[in-house]
Amino acid sequence: MTPAIELLCRSLSRRDKLTPAEEASLASLTQRTSHYARGSEIIAEMSRPSASCLLVEGLAGRAVSGEDGTRQLSALHIPGDFVDLHGLLLRKMDHSIVAISNCTVAYIPHESLIALTATEPHLTRMLWTLTAIDAAIQRKMTALLGRHTPAQRLAHLLCEIYTRLEIVGLSSGLGFHFPITQTELSDVLGLSVVHTNRTVGKLRARNLISWNSQQVDILDMEGLKSLGDFDPTYLSLQSEPR
Amino acid sequence: MTPAIELLCRSLSRRDKLTPAEEASLASLTQRTSHYARGSEIIAEMSRPSASCLLVEGLAGRAVSGEDGTRQLSALHIPGDFVDLHGLLLRKMDHSIVAISNCTVAYIPHESLIALTATEPHLTRMLWTLTAIDAAIQRKMTALLGRHTPAQRLAHLLCEIYTRLEIVGLSSGLGFHFPITQTELSDVLGLSVVHTNRTVGKLRARNLISWNSQQVDILDMEGLKSLGDFDPTYLSLQSEPR
DNA sequence: CGCTCGTTTGAAGCTTATCAAAGTCAGTGG
DNA sequence: CCACTGACTTTGATAAGCTTCAAACGAGCG
Numbered sequence: 324m325t326p327a328i329e330l331l332c333r334s335l336s337r338r339d340k341l342t343p344a345e346e347a348s349l350a351s352l353t354q355r356t357s358h359y360a361r362g363s364e365i366i367a368e369m370s371r372p373s374a375s376c377l378l379v380e381g382l383a384g385r386a387v388s389g390e391d392g393t394r395q396l397s398a399l400h401i402p403g404d405f406v407d408l409h410g411l412l413l414r415k416m417d418h419s420i421v422a423i424s425n426c427t428v429a430y431i432p433h434e435s436l437i438a439l440t441a442t443e444p445h446l447t448r449m450l451w452t453l454t455a456i457d458a459a460i461q462r463k464m465t466a467l468l469g470r471h472t473p474a475q476r477l478a479h480l481l482c483e484i485y486t487r488l489e490i491v492g493l494s495s496g497l498g499f500h501f502p503i504t505q506t507e508l509s510d511v512l513g514l515s516v517v518h519t520n521r522t523v524g525k526l527r528a529r530n531l532i533s534w535n536s537q538q539v540d541i542l543d544m545e546g547l548k549s550l551g552d553f554d555p556t557y558l559s560l561q562s563e564p565r
Numbered sequence: 566m567t568p569a570i571e572l573l574c575r576s577l578s579r580r581d582k583l584t585p586a587e588e589a590s591l592a593s594l595t596q597r598t599s600h601y602a603r604g605s606e607i608i609a610e611m612s613r614p615s616a617s618c619l620l621v622e623g624l625a626g627r628a629v630s631g632e633d634g635t636r637q638l639s640a641l642h643i644p645g646d647f648v649d650l651h652g653l654l655l656r657k658m659d660h661s662i663v664a665i666s667n668c669t670v671a672y673i674p675h676e677s678l679i680a681l682t683a684t685e686p687h688l689t690r691m692l693w694t695l696t697a698i699d700a701a702i703q704r705k706m707t708a709l710l711g712r713h714t715p716a717q718r719l720a721h722l723l724c725e726i727y728t729r730l731e732i733v734g735l736s737s738g739l740g741f742h743f744p745i746t747q748t749e750l751s752d753v754l755g756l757s758v759v760h761t762n763r764t765v766g767k768l769r770a771r772n773l774i775s776w777n778s779q780q781v782d783i784l785d786m787e788g789l790k791s792l793g794d795f796d797p798t799y800l801s802l803q804s805e806p807r
Numbered sequence: 808c809g810c811t812c813g814t815t816t817g818a819a820g821c822t823t824a825t826c827a828a829a830g831t832c833a834g835t836g837g
Numbered sequence: 838c839c840a841c842t843g844a845c846t847t848t849g850a851t852a853a854g855c856t857t858c859a860a861a862c863g864a865g866c867g
Contacts, residue, residue, distance in 0.1 A: 369798070385704070387705065387707070387708035389708065389712060389713070390794045391794070393712040393713070394712070395707060395708035395711040395712045397704045397707040397708060397711075398704075409697040409700065409701075411690075411807075412690060412693055412694040412697045412807050413694070413697050413698070413701065413801050414801070414803065414805060414807070415798060415801070415803070417701055417704070417705075417798045417799035418799075437686075437690070440686045440689060440690055441686040444679075444682045444683040444686075444689070447682060447686070447689060448653075448654060448679070448682055451654055451693050451696070452654040452655070454693070454696065454697060454700065455651040455654045455655050455696060456655070457700065458651065458699065458700035458703060459651075459655065459659055461700060461703045461704055461707060462627070462639045462640075462659070462703055463629065463659075464707050465629070465637060465639040465703060465706050465707050465710060466629035466631065466637035466639060468707060468710035468711050468755060469637040469639075469710050469752075469754075469755025470631060470635040470636070470637045470755060471631070471635070472854095473854095473855085504812085504813065504814090505813075505814065505815095506812095506813075510711075512711075513710060513711025513712060514855080514856090515855070515856050515857075516813095516814090517815090517816090517855085517856075517857080517858095518854090518855055518856070520814065520815060520816090521815090521816090521855095524815085552631050552632045552633070556657060556659045557659035557660075559655050559656070559657070561656065561657070563656060565653075565654050565656070714822090715822095715823085746844085746845065746846090747845075747846065747847095748844095748845080756823080756824090757823070757825075758845095758846090759823090759824075759825080759826095759847085759848090760822090760823055760824070762846060762847060762848090763823095763847090763848090765846095766847080778832095
């Protein structure tokens with residue numbers, strides 16, 4: 324089994340029981356891996372991909388760019404995320420996927436996935452679930468941007484990223500590697516770079532986190548959760564039939 | 566065929582070809598309809614619905630409520646929207662669905678939908694597409710909240726709602742019935758009520774729209790689209806195989 | 808060493824929230 | 838028929854928060 328499929332299985336297993344036969348089906352999917360340098364575009368807006376990509380290594384973002392040069396990163400993706408699974412359904416990309424750090428991605432042709440939907444209904448629902456979870460994350464982000472302070476947004480984001488990394492085994496203690504610049508972070512939080520910097524500073528000053536050279540450590544998990552009003556229900560971490 | 570299924574078919578047909586057999590499969594789904602008064606809760610947060618609901622009449626919203634009493638309406642739903650289709654996959658609601666006007670909804674049991682996924686792979690993908698489109702709408706909303714001015718947010722929202730209503734045949738000319746109060750609108754736009762009111766006033770002053778007693782009329786479609794940077798790509802209005 | 812990229816700090820000005828109150832309109836009961 | 842009521846919209850004033858512009862600082866790299 325390739326690392327890509329192994330990560331995917333780990334993520335799926337946290338949500339429902341994956342039978343050995345289903346694991347085998349996933350493992351038999353054809354794939355091709357590619358590397359992208361940080362800052363480069365993995366999938367372009369308006370393109371029509373014929374394969375869906377799964378992030379194997381690195382940090383990627385979903386960028387919605389406006390006419391006026393504005394950019395909003397509507398979501399961050401970590402290894403194991405089936406980043407472009409919905410490309411199977413939407414055909415034409417309404418946004419782009421960018422590499423925030425150097426990234427390795429695996430491509431799985433749409434035809435293989437379509438074939439899977441014909442023979443594996445349960446597995447299909449599990450993949451569908453992954454897109455539904457992405458949507459739930461998005462929903463939370465909307466609420467954060469609309470109704471929460473910058474400090475709350477950042478606190479929530481850090482709790483979420485930590486939790487998601489933990490699922491795929493990429494956290495270390497209460498910390499994680501987070502290779503994102505404050506400029507990019509500001510595009511996630513919907514703030515100016517200056518204010519993003521001050522917001523990071525605020526969390527540091529309150530002794531909630533430390534953040535040095537791409538390493539984030541959560542010093543006070545309870546405090547961070549409570550500031551960010553973090554409740555992981557939306558990540559669907561219960562393993563139950565779908 | 567019930568009105569609920571007819572609306573659903575109209576929405577699906579705009580995205581892909583729906584065969585008569587598939588229409589029949591949808592029509593044979595068991596359903597039960599209910600009415601909700603404006604302001605009431607259609608599905609409660611943290612509940613575990615055993616049926617998915619489809620909006621037949623009225624305006625509904627997806628409410629993400631925070632600890633501190635804040636409320637963000639992360640999405641608005643119009644007749645024909647399969648509002649809670651993802652409840653099939655996520656099990657426990659991470660948000661609530663509220664009736665913004667009086668609403669009629671049809672419930673379709675999860676077991677019927679699961680049965681459908683086993684026998685109708687193409688139809689399954691089409692339903693999956695609907696959830697993917699909801700996610701795309703959400704993504705746009707995130708970008709609007711993060712990087713656009715209140716006037717742009719409102720302009721975009723009105724373009725979107727108009728376009729979506731048009732798909733299901735609920736627009737009239739360049740206008741539509743929009744039974745939402747400014748208080749609720751402020752929860753969609755992530756603004757205070759006062760500022761929401763001033764923003765509506767601004768669009769009126771620029772002669773882009775008129776808005777009287779729940780009737781919105783777009784006076785200058787080009788102007789509104791350009792202000793809101795509206796491009797309907799994300800609504801996937803191309804009819805092509807999924 | 809100097810350059811580039813990213814972080815940090817300061818100050819001014821605009822945008823938006825908040826508080827407060829008046830205006831409008833439909834429905835209700837005297 | 839008209840005052841009364843309650844929900845919603847509109848307006849005004851003040852204060853807080855955030856953006857913008859500008860510049861300094863620090864680390865990594867050719």
